[in-house]
Amino acid sequence: MDGSNLPEVRSTCAYCGVGCGVLLRPDGAGGLTVRGDPDHPANFGRLCSKGTALGETVGLEHRLLTPRAFGRDVGWDDALQLVADRFRETVATHGPDSVAFYVSGQLLTEDYYVANKLMKGFIGSANIDTNSRLCMASTVAGHKRAFGTDTVPGTYEDLDQADLVVLVGSNLAWCHPVLYQRVLAARQARGTRIVVIDPRRTASCDQADLHLALNPGSDVALFNRLLTRIHQDGHVQPDFLTRTEGFADALHAARRDDPATTGLTEAEIDAFCDLWIKTRRVVTVFSQGVNQSSCGTDKVNAILNCHLATGRIGHPGMGPFSVTGQPNAMGGREVGGLANTLACHLDIEDPDHRTAVQQFWQAPKMPERAGLKAVDMFRAVEAGRIKALWIIHTNPAATMPDADRVRRAITRCPFVVVSDITRQTDTARLAHVLLPATGWAEKDGTVTNSDRTISRQRAVLPPPGQARPDWQILSEVGRRMGFGPAFRYRSEAQIFREHARLSALAAALGKDFDISGLATLSDDEYATLPPTRWPVNGSASDGRFFGDGRFFHADGKARFVPVTHRRPAASPTRGYPFVLNTGRIRDQWHTMTRSGLSPRLSGHLAEPFLEIHPTDAERLGLRPADLVKVSNPTGRAVLRARITDTVGSGQVFAPIHWAGECASAARIDALVPAITDPISGQPESKAAKVDVQRLQADWYGFAVSIDPIQCDADYWATSVTAKGFRTELAGCASVGDWELTARRWFNLPEAEMISSVDAARGTFRLAFSISGQVKAALFIARTPVALMRDHIASLLDEEPGQVLSGLATRGKRDAGPIICACFGVGMKTILDAIQSGAVSSVEEIGAALQAGTNCGSCRPELADMMKRSVRATAEVVSD
Incomplete structure (x- = not known):
C-alpha cells in the first residue's frame, strides 16, 4: 500500500527534552517518513541526527507483542x-x-x-x-531551595536573545543539537559569545570563545569565585536583592572557597568572571555534568546564586537554564x-x-x-x-x-x-x-x-x-x-x-x-x-518567571543558598588512579533500544570505547585500537581504547549506551558506585575511580552477518548495518578450529565456506554463503583487525571471494565510516572532496555533500578533518 497520499500528522520527537516537533506520514506498510515541523517553536523544522532517523526505528522485529x-x-x-x-x-x-x-x-x-x-x-x-532521578533530580532540589518550587525560569527564546551563553557540564552540540544550532544562529546574528565549562574538550568547544577544562566536580568553587567577583566589582543589584534572603551567608561561604581547587589558572578564571559580569544578557545552560554529582544540588544553587545576585533572571536573554535529557x-x-x-x-x-x-x-x-x-x-x-x-x-x-x-x-x-x-x-x-x-x-x-x-x-x-x-x-x-x-x-x-x-x-x-x-x-x-x-491560567505572561521578583516561598522571596566545594564522593581512591566520566554520544540514546535499530546512527561510533589521554596510554603501553579492562570494586568493563587529548591526564571517558544486548561487558554504570547527593538522591555518575589495564588478547576479530551473531568470546560488541550486523571480537584463549567456531557463532552448519588462512601469522578469513549469497564473514588476526569495516559490511550480497578480499566490485565505492548521520555521508567521501580541492571549508562541504547542513552536530568533525588535511598538505609541501 502506498502511503504517499496519507496526510502528515503533527507529533513530537521521541528523544531528548528539547521537544522538537515532527511531521509524520505513514507509508501504509508499517513505516514512517519523518521531517521537522517548521511551525513548532522548539525547532522550527530542524531535527538532529536521531530525530531524522526516527523512521528507521519503528519495525516490529524487536517488539514485545503479547503479554x-x-x-x-x-x-x-x-x-x-x-x-x-x-x-x-x-x-x-x-x-x-x-x-x-x-x-x-x-x-x-x-x-x-x-x-x-x-x-x-x-x-x-x-x-x-523515575529514571529522571538519574538525570535532573539535583535541578529539582536546587530550584526548590532557591525559588520555593521546581520552576524553570526561562524559555528557548532566551538562547536567541543572549549575548553570552555559558554551557556548564553540557555538551549541547551532541546532546541537544537543535538548541546548539539556535545558539550558533544567535552568534552569527548578534555576536553571542560562548563559554564551555567541562573537564572534556567536547564538540561544543568548537565554536567556544573560552573553554574552562576545570577539575571534575569543582563547579561550586568556580561559581563561588564568580559570586565574590560580582560583589567585589559592584555588580550586585540592590533592588532585586530586596526580593531575596540569605545573600550575606552565601557570599561568606563563597569567600571561603579556594578557586585554585578548579585547576584553572587565575587568568582563565578572571577571563570568565570578567565576561560574565560585564555581559548583561547571560544564559547559563547546565545539564548532566552539574546534576549527576554527589554535590549536584549545591552546584545548581551556586549557579542560581550568581543570577539572583545580579537580577539576571526572568528577562529576555538571561537566566539559569536546565536542559533535560528525556522527552x-x-x-x-x-x-x-x-x-x-x-x-x-x-x-x-x-x-x-x-x-x-x-x-x-x-x-x-x-x-x-x-x-x-x-x-x-x-x-x-x-x-x-x-x-x-x-x-x-x-x-x-x-x-x-x-x-x-x-x-x-x-x-x-x-x-x-x-x-x-x-x-x-x-x-x-x-x-x-x-x-x-x-x-x-x-x-x-x-x-x-x-x-x-x-x-x-x-x-x-x-x-x-x-x-x-x-x-x-x-x-x-x-x-x-x-x-x-x-x-x-x-x-x-x-x-x-x-x-x-x-x-x-x-x-x-x-x-x-x-x-x-x-x-x-x-x-x-x-x-x-x-x-x-505553561502557565496557562488566563493571565498575561511572556512565558518567563521571576522577572517581577516574585517567588514561591511563603514570604514571596528567593533564597540564596550558602554552598562550598566538596570533592566528588567517589570511592575508592587507592589503587584506582583514573577518574571515570560518563555521558552520551551524538547518535545514540539511552541503552539503544530505539536508536540502535538505525544503521545510520550506528555507523558513526559503532563500538563502546574509553577515551584516554596519550600520556596515560603511553604509560600503560596502549596502542590505538587496543582493548582495555576498566575495573573497580563495583564492576568491570572491556572497551576499545581511543587515545585522545580531549580528556585530561588521569581522566577517562566512556559512553553510557551499550547494554548487555549489544556488548559483552560495556554496561558502564556497573562501575559507578551507588553514591548519591544527600539532598536530591541523584547518583555521582561522573567521578568513579577506576583502574585501566590493557586486555591481553590472544586474537582479535571482526564479523559481518545477515543475522545476529551468537558468540561466547571474551569480548564482543555488535551493531546493526543496512544489510545485517557487524561485530567486533577478541579472545584471551586460542581457538583450535575457527571453521567450527564460526559455524556455531553464525548458526550456519551447512553453509558453503571459502577461506584464506595464514596460520603462521594467525590470520583467518572465512566467508559462508548459501545459494551464492554471503550470509556471514569472519576476519581474525593477532592484532586488532585492520579493515574498512563499513565497506566490508556493505559487501554481504557480493560473491564470497569479494568479501574476503575486502575490495569493492566495479561501480561500488567505499564511503568510509559515517560522519554525517543525517544524510549518511561517509568519511572517505568527505576526504575525497577535500583532497581533490573541490571544497575548502565546512560550508563548502555542506553545499557539495549536504554534510553538516541539518542538525550541525557533525560540523566540529568536519572542521577537524579540514584542519588535518590542510596540515598534512602543508607538511608534504615543506618536505
Missing part, C-alpha cells in the same frame, strides 16, 4: 489479574511500602499521572520514582513522578497539600512521607523490603549505578513486572510478567519540554500485536485492585483535563504549575492542541 507470564504467552485478562492480585496481596500482607513502581521519562504525561495517582493515592505509598522528564516532574513530590509540584510532606490532593482524588489514604528514591528503592529490593516491583519503560539493570548489584537485586524480588515495547533488555529478561506497551508513534498524549512547552504526541501507527497504552494498563490494574471509580478513564483527554483541574488547586496553594486554563478542553480541542507553554 507473558513466567515465560509463556498469556492473554491480557490473565496478565492484568495476576498483576492486580499479586500487588493487592503483597500490600495486604506486608503493607503499602512493600511495593514500588520505577517509571520513566519516556512515559507520556497522562501515563505518568495515572501511575502516580495509583501508587500515592490508592495503594497508599510514595514508592514511585518527558519535565512532564514527570509536573505529575509527581518523583518519590518526594505530589502532582502539580505539590509537596508530599505538607499536610495541606496532601489533604488537597487526597480530597481531589477521593483517595482512601495518602502517604505522609517521601518514598524511596531510585538508589534506595533498589537497595530495598535487595534487602527484601520491596516484594513486588513494576518497572515501566526503563532498563535499571543497565542504567542504575552499581548496575550488577541492581540486576542481582531484581532477580531476588518475588514479583517483577516490566511494561515495555521489547523484551530484549537486561531488565526485561528478569521479569516474571512482561506487558506489551505501545511505543512512540503509536501513543497519544502530551509531553513537556525543557522550557515548559506542552506538545501533543499523536498516534500515527496502529498498536502492533496486543500492545496497549500505559494509562490503560495502569488503569485496568487499578480497577482490578478495587479502585474502580478513580480509574474509569475513557481517553487521554479525560486524564489531561483532570490533571489541569488539579493544577488550579496547586496554584491556589501557592505553586507555580498552573494549566487550569486548559481544564475545559473538549476532546476535539485536545486533539488539535498546539504547542503551549
Whole structure:
C-alpha cells in the first residue's frame, strides 16, 4: 500500500527534552517518513541526527507483542489479574511500602499521572520514582531551595536573545543539537559569545570563545569565585536583592572557597568572571555534568546564586537554564513522578497539600512521607523490603549505578513486572510478567519540554500485536485492585483535563504549575492542541518567571543558598588512579533500544570505547585500537581504547549506551558506585575511580552477518548495518578450529565456506554463503583487525571471494565510516572532496555533500578533518 497520499500528522520527537516537533506520514506498510515541523517553536523544522532517523526505528522485529507470564504467552485478562492480585496481596500482607513502581521519562504525561495517582493515592505509598532521578533530580532540589518550587525560569527564546551563553557540564552540540544550532544562529546574528565549562574538550568547544577544562566536580568553587567577583566589582543589584534572603551567608561561604581547587589558572578564571559580569544578557545552560554529582544540588544553587545576585533572571536573554535529557522528564516532574513530590509540584510532606490532593482524588489514604528514591528503592529490593516491583519503560539493570548489584537485586524480588515495547533488555529478561506497551508513534498524549512547552504526541501507527497504552494498563490494574471509580478513564483527554483541574488547586496553594486554563478542553480541542507553554491560567505572561521578583516561598522571596566545594564522593581512591566520566554520544540514546535499530546512527561510533589521554596510554603501553579492562570494586568493563587529548591526564571517558544486548561487558554504570547527593538522591555518575589495564588478547576479530551473531568470546560488541550486523571480537584463549567456531557463532552448519588462512601469522578469513549469497564473514588476526569495516559490511550480497578480499566490485565505492548521520555521508567521501580541492571549508562541504547542513552536530568533525588535511598538505609541501 502506498502511503504517499496519507496526510502528515503533527507529533513530537521521541528523544531528548528539547521537544522538537515532527511531521509524520505513514507509508501504509508499517513505516514512517519523518521531517521537522517548521511551525513548532522548539525547532522550527530542524531535527538532529536521531530525530531524522526516527523512521528507521519503528519495525516490529524487536517488539514485545503479547503479554507473558513466567515465560509463556498469556492473554491480557490473565496478565492484568495476576498483576492486580499479586500487588493487592503483597500490600495486604506486608503493607503499602512493600511495593514500588520505577517509571520513566519516556512515559507520556497522562501515563505518568495515572501511575502516580495509583501508587500515592490508592495503594497508599510514595514508592514511585523515575529514571529522571538519574538525570535532573539535583535541578529539582536546587530550584526548590532557591525559588520555593521546581520552576524553570526561562524559555528557548532566551538562547536567541543572549549575548553570552555559558554551557556548564553540557555538551549541547551532541546532546541537544537543535538548541546548539539556535545558539550558533544567535552568534552569527548578534555576536553571542560562548563559554564551555567541562573537564572534556567536547564538540561544543568548537565554536567556544573560552573553554574552562576545570577539575571534575569543582563547579561550586568556580561559581563561588564568580559570586565574590560580582560583589567585589559592584555588580550586585540592590533592588532585586530586596526580593531575596540569605545573600550575606552565601557570599561568606563563597569567600571561603579556594578557586585554585578548579585547576584553572587565575587568568582563565578572571577571563570568565570578567565576561560574565560585564555581559548583561547571560544564559547559563547546565545539564548532566552539574546534576549527576554527589554535590549536584549545591552546584545548581551556586549557579542560581550568581543570577539572583545580579537580577539576571526572568528577562529576555538571561537566566539559569536546565536542559533535560528525556522527552518527558519535565512532564514527570509536573505529575509527581518523583518519590518526594505530589502532582502539580505539590509537596508530599505538607499536610495541606496532601489533604488537597487526597480530597481531589477521593483517595482512601495518602502517604505522609517521601518514598524511596531510585538508589534506595533498589537497595530495598535487595534487602527484601520491596516484594513486588513494576518497572515501566526503563532498563535499571543497565542504567542504575552499581548496575550488577541492581540486576542481582531484581532477580531476588518475588514479583517483577516490566511494561515495555521489547523484551530484549537486561531488565526485561528478569521479569516474571512482561506487558506489551505501545511505543512512540503509536501513543497519544502530551509531553513537556525543557522550557515548559506542552506538545501533543499523536498516534500515527496502529498498536502492533496486543500492545496497549500505559494509562490503560495502569488503569485496568487499578480497577482490578478495587479502585474502580478513580480509574474509569475513557481517553487521554479525560486524564489531561483532570490533571489541569488539579493544577488550579496547586496554584491556589501557592505553586507555580498552573494549566487550569486548559481544564475545559473538549476532546476535539485536545486533539488539535498546539504547542503551549505553561502557565496557562488566563493571565498575561511572556512565558518567563521571576522577572517581577516574585517567588514561591511563603514570604514571596528567593533564597540564596550558602554552598562550598566538596570533592566528588567517589570511592575508592587507592589503587584506582583514573577518574571515570560518563555521558552520551551524538547518535545514540539511552541503552539503544530505539536508536540502535538505525544503521545510520550506528555507523558513526559503532563500538563502546574509553577515551584516554596519550600520556596515560603511553604509560600503560596502549596502542590505538587496543582493548582495555576498566575495573573497580563495583564492576568491570572491556572497551576499545581511543587515545585522545580531549580528556585530561588521569581522566577517562566512556559512553553510557551499550547494554548487555549489544556488548559483552560495556554496561558502564556497573562501575559507578551507588553514591548519591544527600539532598536530591541523584547518583555521582561522573567521578568513579577506576583502574585501566590493557586486555591481553590472544586474537582479535571482526564479523559481518545477515543475522545476529551468537558468540561466547571474551569480548564482543555488535551493531546493526543496512544489510545485517557487524561485530567486533577478541579472545584471551586460542581457538583450535575457527571453521567450527564460526559455524556455531553464525548458526550456519551447512553453509558453503571459502577461506584464506595464514596460520603462521594467525590470520583467518572465512566467508559462508548459501545459494551464492554471503550470509556471514569472519576476519581474525593477532592484532586488532585492520579493515574498512563499513565497506566490508556493505559487501554481504557480493560473491564470497569479494568479501574476503575486502575490495569493492566495479561501480561500488567505499564511503568510509559515517560522519554525517543525517544524510549518511561517509568519511572517505568527505576526504575525497577535500583532497581533490573541490571544497575548502565546512560550508563548502555542506553545499557539495549536504554534510553538516541539518542538525550541525557533525560540523566540529568536519572542521577537524579540514584542519588535518590542510596540515598534512602543508607538511608534504615543506618536505
